[in-house]
Amino acid sequence: MTTILTDRGDARVDASDGLRVSAADAERAVGWTLKPEGMCHDEICVPLPEGMAQGGRVDLAAFWRHLGNPVLSSEAGDAWMLGTGVDARRAALEGLEAPDFTLPDLAGKPHTLSSLRGRKVFLATWASW
């Protein structure tokens, strides 16, 4: 099994030849769906260069680089980080909508920022170090 790390979280997938994965694994890991017209997310479809998708499997690392995002892998090739590129990062903040996240408390219970919609939120980071 191969671990894919993204801003959405971690996903375990069955990969071959680097990061060639099934359409179902791709969708689960990064939220993009393989269709005849390319890889699609919300309303957007990105056509794929020759060879990026074959036999229902897609080279997710190549696709992610194709989008202009950083891609890293561990030395053993068992973990891949599919990051967020500078354009997407800028776009996410310039709309001024507070980026949403879900994080656990000490007891492990998850809390989602957007569930506080309707209330003002003072979001404060700290660290024990």
Place this chain on the structure above:
Amino acid sequence: MWQQLYSDIKDTGAMIVAIAEESRGAEHARQWIEAAKAEYWCLIDTDHRVADLYGMVNVPQSVWIDETGRMVRPPETTGSTDHFRRMDLKTRTMTPEDQAARNAARVAYLDAVKAWARTGAHALPADAARKRLPANTPEIARAHAHFRLGVWLRAQGRVAEADKHLGEASRLHPDSWNMWRQAADLVEVGKASGPGFWQRVHALGDKPYYPPPDFTAV
């Protein structure tokens, strides 16, 4: 640590979300959170996901979010000041004057939060808020990717490889104290506030470690 503030503003409906940026895991934050007896949310962020999403470079930093989910104050220093840079390193103490000025800055910041909770004061219009968004470059985007992979590798016990990625993250995003401190911490617990830290602080010269929050009217 925000319980007093929360008691002061909870009747307004405002909420506090405290995020512990702890790549070493929840246990390091536990004693602080339990001591706070918090009624607000205290969340653990081992991947520094919030710092990543919001482009934060140090702690403590905060963001003010209005009822519609819009950022009305992008990341800024939460009332901390640079007075610590002048402290006596042997006794780790500040002069009474510096101590007083530091406390005053913290009180002023908390007062601003309280005023906002009650009246909406200090909320920035969209244009002004946009101007204060943190820097974003291709290097910073790559730094965040290295950091995330480094934290994951460390959790797997693959320390040498993790160290490479955390070091690279800090090199690509030198303004991020969050990344530097976590990379330093990997080598040796305590180093994050040791001689290496002070060297890096001195290298700032006239630049602030904690840029003061700007409350001038816009």
